[in-house]
Amino acid sequence: MNSAETKVKIKLNSTILPVDGDRENYEMWLDGSLVEKSGKTYLRYTERLEEKEIRTTVKMGNEQALILRGGGVKMRLPFNIVQEEIGAYDTQFGSMPIVTKTRHLSYDYNEDKSMSGTFNVQYDLIISGQAVGKYTLEIQYSEVLE
Template sequence: MANENGKTVKIKLVSSIIPTEGELEQYEMWLEGSCIEKGESHYLRYEEVQEELPIQTTIKLNDKRGFINRSGGVNMRLPLNPGMRENGHYESPFGSLPIVTDTHQLAIDVQKNEKVSGRFNTQYDLIIGGNSVGRYTLDIQFTEVQ
């Protein structure tokens, strides 16, 4: 079991977006963060920098539901609950925006051998103002660093 700071992990994050009008956009990031286990859930925490602003991200991972919380350069709460539409929010220096997620898929596989490793995958529609702006896929792989 990890201490309150968790185990240090390397994270490969691949985000794919198919906008309602437009072509596939795909982003890949390699990050270092921490993984904390609490009950049946795992929490990945990492920091990324966008437009010179640091953003702290926490992702709750389990096979029933999850969420993505971001704070710093942007503030966001993105709930992930398969089969349900959930309200979230997105705040940036330009203003606040209510958002809705319609989660189609949510899966996690965690291995606890000598090192903790795992994979998390989710697919959801992002709805703004009652209309889908696109289908988002997030694939995260993480491996403990010794």
């Protein structure tokens, strides 16, 4: 099992359109690593949110993808362009099932001279049978050339 790891700069754009509320936009620049393992591509990075450190792994694909978060926030967010998926969000009161309805999923990458790519997912988040909002996540990454 061979895996290659490349240091990357990550630009993360997140838009949340809650069912009741105003649109929220977030933009972050992060350092991370791109890992290729068994024919799959993973992006790993750590973000800080209100004194919490959140380790995130994004398994990127065009039909299925997965975001795993650990540390300050524990979450498993699966995406599937064909069907709704059930994930989990851990709260202080226990694990709560969440449903993702993927509207759009794309992963484009360029392996020519530098490793770079864009991962884009748009989904509805459903908690306890209720849609809570429409989410868009775009991640652009490019290799850090030493």
